[in-house]
Amino acid sequence: VIEVVVPEMEEIMEPVIDIFVPELVAEVIEIVEPVAAPEIDEVVEKVVEKEFGLTCDVDWQEYDEMCYQHFDFPGVSQTHDDAAQGCGSIQSKLAHVTSQGIHDFLIDTFEFDITYGPWIAGTDVAREERWVYEFAEELLYFNWADDVNTADEDCLHIREGIWNIIDCDGVEWDGFVEGYICEKAMKWVWV
Numbered sequence: 001v002i003e004v005v006v007p008e009m010e011e012i013m014e015p016v017i018d019i020f021v022p023e024l025v026a027e028v029i030e031i032v033e034p035v036a037a038p039e040i041d042e043v044v045e046k047v048v049e050k051e052f053g054l055t056c057d058v059d060w061q062e063y064d065e066m067c068y069q070h071f072d073f074p075g076v077s078q079t080h081d082d083a084a085q086g087c088g089s090i091q092s093k094l095a096h097v098t099s100q101g102i103h104d105f106l107i108d109t110f111e112f113d114i115t116y117g118p119w120i121a122g123t124d125v126a127r128e129e130r131w132v133y134e135f136a137e138e139l140l141y142f143n144w145a146d147d148v149n150t151a152d153e154d155c156l157h158i159r160e161g162i163w164n165i166i167d168c169d170g171v172e173w174d175g176f177v178e179g180y181i182c183e184k185a186m187k188w189v190w191v
Contacts, residue, residue, distance in 0.1 A: 054186040063105040065186055068095060070110035070118060072179035080155040080168040083119040083180035084134070092184035094121035096133050097163075098141050106181055107161055115160065116172070119180035122156035125168065131156075 056067035071086060078086075087093050097103050097120050112118050121133045131139040143163045155168040157177045170177035 052188050052190060055189050056186055060184075061105075061109050062186060063102060063109075066183050067092075067186055068106065068109070068181060068183050070106075070112055070179060070181050072112060072118070074113075074178060076178070077170050077176040078119070078178075078180070079170050080119055080123065084121075086180060087182035090182065090184075092182040093134065094119060095181040095183040096121045097143070098139075100141070100143070103141075103143050106158070110181065112158075113178050116175050116178045117158035117160070117164070119155070119157045119170070119177055120163075122163075123154050123168065125154045 054065065056062045060067040060069045062068075069092075084094050095102075095106065097106065106120075110118075122131050122139055124131050126132065126136070131142070133139065145159075145162045145164060148163070148165060153165040153167050155166055155170075156163055157166060157170075158164070158181075166172055166177060
């Protein structure tokens, strides 16, 4: 049930109820345009606040209005491209670790092999020492190990709680990267 501020608008609002939030707001504004502006704002606020909410899919974890999930395939080596495609196949992308808060959240939330750890977004394949996410968006936050040599290898993963770089095939001298972390925006749902 929608709370409507202007009584005569209840009949006008009924056909709009099943529309997704951005479309709903635009539709409400279009329908009630003849009504005074303060009343429009009140109607839109009531509809959005009372009927919709942001959430993550089942088994995804929320942090700072994003959803994250760790996918692990014990004993299976995957390339950085495999990981990116895996995330893409579920309408997400490899996790962009853009702050210490996100990094700590991922470490604290997901259980993964501390030694080999999962893939995260970040590569310098296109140009050595220029670390980017997909679409050439530059990394502005880094959490490198003290002794990491960023000139030798090209793809990012978390190893022993910090960032490590490795060949994008995922194979290290003592093992291989296991799994990956995906992220996607929270979605609007009826509440």
